[in-house]
Amino acid sequence: MEAGGGGGGYGRRRWGWWQEVLPLWRVLLASSMMIAVVPVRARLYQAGADPVWVLEAATVRKVLRGSPSAWLVQFYSSACGHCVAFAPTWKALAGDVREWEPAIRIGVLDCGDEANYETCKDYGVQYYPTFRYFRAFAKDFMTGENHHGSDRELQTVRQTMIDFLQNHSRDTKPPACPPLEPIMPEEMLSLFNKGFQHYTAVIFESADSYVGREVILDLSQYENIVVKRVLDSNTAFLKKLSITSVPSSYLIYPNGSHGLINVLKPLRSFFSSYLKSLPGIGRKPPPTPIRQNQEENQDIKEWKDFDKSRLYMADLESGLHYLLRIELATHKTLEGAKLKTFKDVVSLFAKLFPGQQPVMKLLETLQVWLLSLPLDKIPYDAILDLLNNKMRISGLFLPSRIQWVGCQGSRAELRGYPCSFWKLFHMLTVQAAVRPQVLLNTGFEGNPQVVLQVLRKYIRDFFGCRACSQHFEKMAEESLKDVNTLDEAVLWLWEKHNVVNARLAGGLNEDPKFPKLQWPTPDICPLCHEKRNGLHTWNEAQVLQFLKRHYSSDNILYTYTEEGSKEEADENSHKKDIRRNEEWIPDLEQQLDPKSHVLLPKNQNKPLTKEEMKPAVSFLGIGFSNVDMSLCIVLYIASSFFLMIMYFIFRMRSKRRKLWHPRPYV
Known part of the structure; x- marks a missing residue:
């Protein structure tokens, strides 16, 4: 597939050098590499208030390694509706077996918290909720033992906990666990x-x-x-x-x-x-307890007023940030079908997302890079480097903080990313129907189901909520084949979104301030609603017009975005680029394995001298653009080849002259 649009050749000219340069050098930041975010932390579980042990990235390894107790830990995401609905059951389980401590403890770790996602990646957690058992007195780092089976009734989980305790050897059995074997x-x-x-x-x-x-x-x-x-x-x-x-x-x-x-x-x-x-x-007198850090009141930040008839770029960019930097981070390596799915997702966003210029340049760069690299397997860290613009290419920027506006909830764990995820793909279906010409020469043209198929694959391969993924797959199997036009694709996703709203209405993960209604409601689209024979029905022609108007780029507000407004985006992006170019950047050497086509890290965390830590694309305070850098590299390589060829030509001529005109002996 060409690198998007009719500019495939141009993309190859600009980025072909990345096949040589990027696999060899990846630029990392030291301590300042971490994404600077100010997350709104979820409050599904509260230390000290709920009977569960609330674990965090800074403490989880210390708590689990060498623990005299066995552990059952739920890795969940505050953005997963199923996790929100399951939270009361998990709290009930922890309260029900509280007497079993310290033989076995119940813990939770929020993988939706950006401070924890690297840790969740280390534990190999990809879907939520994931249940892992950890044996007592584990000396080395362990990812835990999976809890298999879909039955999560309290009685079943209690029985599984007992089986796990009895499966400990005599040497590793928790000291506080009494004998469970029957006597004669x-x-x-x-x-x-x-x-x-x-x-x-x-x-x-x-x-x-x-x-x-x-x-x-x-x-x-x-x-x-x-x-x-x-x-x-x-x-x-x-x-x-x-x-x-x-x-x-x-x-x-x-x-x-x-x-x-x-x-x-x-x-x-x-x-x-x-x-x-x-x-x-x-x-019995309690032993010295493991102290849990009492959580500060960080539930919800200042409420942001918003117009529900408008879209907010802050929601879309926050959702894109969560999708690319958090949800995908649970996969250490992308390969095979998952790599193909990721490439398709990036291509669609690069072509259809009506983002601000720095975001679009980043998406286009990521698209060209993915399509140009001859790799069968790509480590996620390499993708993250590009998302964070470690090459210091001028004008590339994706906000790295979460700022919900139209998707904010009355509590921190409600709405947020699921709301934004729906908005993103509604936007893509509408943009594909309104601007189908942008998909020419991408391999997507002529396929009215393209956005829905890519969405289906993404939810299947990457979406954290397994129950949500299964429900969506069932809907797609039933009716996706009936979509024959791009307009029908817009209406199909709208219809299925309402099906999901109806299924989740009244559930524990419903925000009481934003009930899950059939959308659009009459107050924002009165013509979408009709009555026939006394029954409500949808005027789908009016619904389609409303969706195209609602998800158009003209309906997007830039309030609360990091740049503040669309007009200021370019100027602010340039200022940020100059500021980032003034930072010290250590390198990470890499090598490309020619046999497996895998990008392999080498000499990780190798320190550089201060003289080596220089801005990558800044000279005399002026930031070079990606075109400038591409031309410089191309000219450098061409000059090198030319000099090598000239050297070999003159070398061969010199040898031939010696053979044809030997010197006479004296």
């Missing part, structure tokens, strides 16, 4: 003849029951009581103790008496509550 009937009989100063409760149950082990863990932090379990395989023994059904509990008192416990229902909660209420039973 003979061992229980011996308890009758021993004098103890504590209660001994014995749970009789079947081999596939978890009640006994749950009660053992429930009482593990209480003193003056020991809980054991016996299987129901010896019917004669059960009959001797007058046990007619399982699960049942038998209690041996400190004075030596014993008998069955009478509870209303043979359930874990009834057994545990009864045993905790016995005289003399109390909680």
Whole structure:
């Protein structure tokens, strides 16, 4: 596929040198490399308020490595609607098994927080929510063991936690975990003849029951009581103790008496509550706890007034930033079908996104670079270098902070990126229908489903919310094949967005200030709504006109953008480029593996001298453009080849003269 439009040859002339230069040198910043963002942190879970351990990038490795407790950690994203809906269940689970600490702890890590996404990438987390089990006393860094299965009922997760604890070896078993294996009937009989100063409760149950082990863990932090379990395989023994059904509990008192416990229902909660209420039973003095950092009140920033009939570039740029720098960052390497999907996404944005000039130059540069590199596999870090303009090419800039305006929610974890994601692809479908000529010579022309197909592949390969991805895939399988024109593509995405709104309306991830209604509402498009035979119906012709008007570039407001306004974008971008060119930049040497066509890092974090740390494209305070740099490199390479050819020509001539005219011997 050509590098976009009719300018494929021009793109090759400008960027062909990158095939040699970029694989050899990647420019990185030292400590100042980190993306300068001011995120609005989500509050799905709050340290100290919720019964979960809220982990962060700075603490998660220290907490998990060598921990005397096992861990079950949920890696979630505050931008994932399914994660938001699942949060009450996870909090309920953590509260339900709080007594099981410190044998096993429940933790969370927000991969939607930009401070954590590098850590989530290290743990190989790509989709949300992801559940990982970590064994106690792990000496080395581990990515954890996946929790397989779609059943996330509390009972199922509790049972999986117990299985995980029992799978620990004797040396690595958490010290606070009591024995969970059943005892033999003979061992229980011996308890009758021993004098103890504590209660001994014995749970009789079947081999596939978890009640006994749950009660053992429930009482593990209480003193003056020991809980054991016996299987129901010896019917004669059960009959001797007058046990007619399982699960049942038998209690041996400190004075030596014993008998069955009478509870209303043979359930874990009834057994545990009864045993905790016995005289003399109390909680053990807690060990020195692991202190959680109390979170400051950072929920929502100052509310931004906005016009719901308009689009805001701040929302679109924030969504693009999240898509490229955060969601994609969970993939360490892009290859095969995923690399092809990413190239298609970048190509569509480079052609159709009505962004400000610095953003568009960055997208076009990224597109040409991706299409020109002869690589089958590209590390994400190389893509991030280009997104952050580490080559210091003048005029390239994508804001690296999140600034929701029309997509802001009443709480930090609501709306945000999902709202912006929808707006971005609605924008692409409309722009493809209004300006189809920009897709000529890209390989996309003549395909009315092109934006929807690329969207479908992106959601399948990269979108963090797995449940959302599955729902969208099901909708695409059912009706995407019926889209025959670019206008029908606009209406298809609008219709499916409303289907999603109807499915999520009233759910836990719905913002009460912005309920999920069928859109557009009558107040912003009265002609879109009709009544036929007393029933509401859509006037799709009016809806199409409204969508083309709403997602046109003329309807975009530049309030709250980093540049402030579209007219100021170029000037501010030039100022930022000069400012960035004045920073010190260390290098990272790379090599291109010719066999596998993979960009490989080499000598990472190699320090450079201060003399070597010079601006890449600044001379006498003037920033060179990408065209200037391209011409300089092309002329340099051409001159080098010319000099080499001339050298070899004169060398060969000299040898021939010596052969034809040998010197006479004296």
